[in-house]
Amino acid sequence: MRRPVWGGPGLGSLDPQSAIALATFVVVLAVIALDLLDMEVAALRGVAVMLLAGIVRGTTLISSIESGGGALALLFGGMVVARVLRPTGLFETLGGHFMRFVRGSGRRFLLALVALVIPLCAFLPNATTILLIAPVVIAVAAALEVDFVPPLILAVVLSNVAGLLTLVGDPATFLVGSSISMTFNAYLETVSLGAAMCIVATVALVPVLFRPIWRVRAPYREVSVPRIERPGFAIATLLILLAMIVLFVVGESTLQLGPPAIAILGATLALLALTQWKVEAVNHILADVDWRALIFIYCLFVMVDGLTGTPIVAGLYQDMADLFGTDLVGLAFVLLAGLGVLSGFLANTPLVLALLLLVKGYFVAVGLMPEQATGSGFADWPDFTVPVFIAMMFGATLGGNATLIGATSNIVAAGVAAHHGRPISFVRFLRYGVPLTVAQLAVAALYVGWLCGAMGTDVPPPPLP
Numbered sequence: 001m002r003r004p005v006w007g008g009p010g011l012g013s014l015d016p017q018s019a020i021a022l023a024t025f026v027v028v029l030a031v032i033a034l035d036l037l038d039m040e041v042a043a044l045r046g047v048a049v050m051l052l053a054g055i056v057r058g059t060t061l062i063s064s065i066e067s068g069g070g071a072l073a074l075l076f077g078g079m080v081v082a083r084v085l086r087p088t089g090l091f092e093t094l095g096g097h098f099m100r101f102v103r104g105s106g107r108r109f110l111l112a113l114v115a116l117v118i119p120l121c122a123f124l125p126n127a128t129t130i131l132l133i134a135p136v137v138i139a140v141a142a143a144l145e146v147d148f149v150p151p152l153i154l155a156v157v158l159s160n161v162a163g164l165l166t167l168v169g170d171p172a173t174f175l176v177g178s179s180i181s182m183t184f185n186a187y188l189e190t191v192s193l194g195a196a197m198c199i200v201a202t203v204a205l206v207p208v209l210f211r212p213i214w215r216v217r218a219p220y221r222e223v224s225v226p227r228i229e230r231p232g233f234a235i236a237t238l239l240i241l242l243a244m245i246v247l248f249v250v251g252e253s254t255l256q257l258g259p260p261a262i263a264i265l266g267a268t269l270a271l272l273a274l275t276q277w278k279v280e281a282v283n284h285i286l287a288d289v290d291w292r293a294l295i296f297i298y299c300l301f302v303m304v305d306g307l308t309g310t311p312i313v314a315g316l317y318q319d320m321a322d323l324f325g326t327d328l329v330g331l332a333f334v335l336l337a338g339l340g341v342l343s344g345f346l347a348n349t350p351l352v353l354a355l356l357l358l359v360k361g362y363f364v365a366v367g368l369m370p371e372q373a374t375g376s377g378f379a380d381w382p383d384f385t386v387p388v389f390i391a392m393m394f395g396a397t398l399g400g401n402a403t404l405i406g407a408t409s410n411i412v413a414a415g416v417a418a419h420h421g422r423p424i425s426f427v428r429f430l431r432y433g434v435p436l437t438v439a440q441l442a443v444a445a446l447y448v449g450w451l452c453g454a455m456g457t458d459v460p461p462p463p464l465p
Contacts (some may be wrong), residue, residue: 001384003319007192015310017053017054017055017310018310018311018312019052019312020049020050020055021050021053021055021303021306021307021310021312022307022310023057024049024053024303025046025048025303025304025307025354025452026134026341028043028045028046028232028344029304029351030040032346032408033308034069038292039175039292039293039296040292040293040295040296040299041164042212042302043295043296043299044295044387044453046299046303046371047058047299047302047303049420050302050303050306051252054309056302056303056305056306056391060302060305060306061302063145063305064298064301064305065298065301066298068298068300068301070120070174070258070259070260071174071175071178071260071262071297072260072294072297072298073172073261073263073264073292074168074171074174074259074260074263074293074383075125075171075188075263075288075293075297076129076177076263076264076267076294077260077262077263077264077265078123078124078125078168078263078267078269079125079128079265079284079289079290080266080267080270080271080285080289081124081237081240081241081244081263081266081270081291082124082125082128082129082132083128083285083288083292084270084271084273084274084285085132085237085241086132086235087280088228088230088233088234088237089226089227089228089229089230089234089238090225090228090234090236091133091135091136091226091240093228094116094136095135095136095139095140095224095227096223096224096225096226097228098112098116098140098226099139099140099143099223100223100225101298102140102143102144102222104143104144104218104219104220105216105217105218106144106146106212106213106216106217106218107207107214107215107218108208108316109140109151109205109213110140110151110213110214111156111167111203112249112252113151113154113155113158114158114199114203114206116128116133116136117155117158117159117285118158118162118165118199118394119135119157120133121158121163121169122162122163122164122165122169123162123166123169123241123245124404124408125290126159126163126170126408126409127290127408127409127411128163128164128170128290129159130155130159130412130413130416131275131412131416132158132401132407133155133371134152134155134413134416137151137152137155137421138152138416139164142214143218143221144213144216144218145210145216146213146216147422148420148422149211149230149416149417149422149428149434150210150212151210151215152193152208152413152416152417152424153413153424153430153432153433154206154430155413156401156410156413157202157401157406157413157432157433157436158199158202159409160397160400160401160407160409161195161202161398161401162195162395162409162441163380163397164191164198164201164375164394164397164398165186165192165195165196165199166184166187166192166248167182167183167184167187167191167248167259168248168259170354170397171297171344171349172348172349172351172393172396172397173191173348173352173396173397174259174327175352175356176352176390176392176396177191177387177389177393177395179356179360179382180379180381180385180386180388181378181379183252183253184214184248184251184259185249185252186254188249188450189310189361189388190386191390191393192389193447194362194394194444194447194448195453196445197443197444197446197447198230198394198398198440198443198444200441200443201343201439201440201442201443202436203440204461205435205439206285206438209431209432209435210432210437218334219452230277230279232275232277233276233277233279234271234274236276236277237270237273240266240269240273241266243269244262244263244266247262247265249261249458250298252410269452272424276387284426292380293408296346296349297349300349300353301353304353304354307354307357308357308374314359316358317358317361317362317364317365318365320358320359320361320362320365321362321365321366324366325366325386326366326368328384328385328387328388328452328457328458329361329387329449329452329458330371331359331383331388332387332388332391332448332452333391333394333445333448333449333459335355335359335388335395336391336395336441336444336445336448337441337445338395339352339355339392339396339397339399340394340395340398340399340402340437340441341358341399342396342397342399343395343396343397343399343400343402343406344400344402344403344405344406344433345402345405345406345439346416348397348399348400348407351396352392352396355392356392358391359376359388359389360373360374362418363375363385365370368385369385371383381410381454383456384440384455384456384457384459385457385459386451386455386457387448387451387452387455388457388458390451391444391448394441394444394448395444396443397405398437398440398441398444399437399441401431401433401436401437401440402430402437403426403429403430403433404412404424404426404429404430405426405432406426410429414429
């Protein structure tokens, strides 16, 4: 991958290739945000323009697989495991037990929903998990004779926040963490507490924002719990999921297996279990994998790598350096707030990819990191830089809770609601999403501020000799 020369031109003096690269990236983002084209088609067209302009070359296509392969493998593996869970019958049985636990209480319904969504979405892709959970939400809401849309919105908001609990919970979070070589356990030590605080803030608002459901006391009718028809297959699948979770924690230190490798291993074992019990054809499982999302993310890696090879990027590095100097705390808060707003309207993955490139270059431009820090394999990031990257994680992930188009799981939930005759309007989602997001970002700001003090970010670090 080509690297820019430090001290390149700013936005006012663009060479033709830089202008084309920047315009292509911005247009692709705008087309996706305005829903003018399917996201993967827009991204593929962006790559085609960069190829024809000579900005992206064959070697870039290969190097992008290397830099983005981890995120793609993690997503693919998680999608496969979540899809294999569907024919186990576990969620139908879970729905029956869920109904019995609720016993006509809206309060128990909402609190049980929190307990169900948080652990699942900390490890499995949010959008796929929402598809599995949505029938349970709709069935319980029908039994309580309440509108299923508010609890479905709560489920997607919880799923997005839960993605911050672990390194593998959200693609944007994994991209940031893996770019600075953060291990799964290091993530638990530095980020998960802040995520848990955001979850507590969300739950605290549930009785207020969802008051009509919270106060419901409906007559309880005894329900039967469906039996699992293939208990052996269900147990095997659950054991595979449990093994993945254990390996996420200990795999890097004991077996030298990172999260992407563990996700692929889990997907392989899940597919083997599927064929062993002859439950469903493997091609049906693979057909349901969200290939559109995988193609989209790969194309974004290609376009960002193309941008990296233009002088404009070095100019943007310098602009950030001139604006913030060595005020890393200010940069962290600006990234948290800025991404928190932008991620409500733009896909957070391309935003994170672009900002990772700029933030790494900023650290080099202000003399705090060597030039090698812009490379994908650089791992020696000192503590004082970490809160800046963690602020990016919180802003990119939490901001998606504000609007109907802010996250893939939001859009999936809207599709489910429309299919059941209750479309979710953009404005209606805002009524729940905005206050929840504001509360979450406020808590995240407190946590990032504390982290800055704990890691020495609030003290101007010395420049490199």
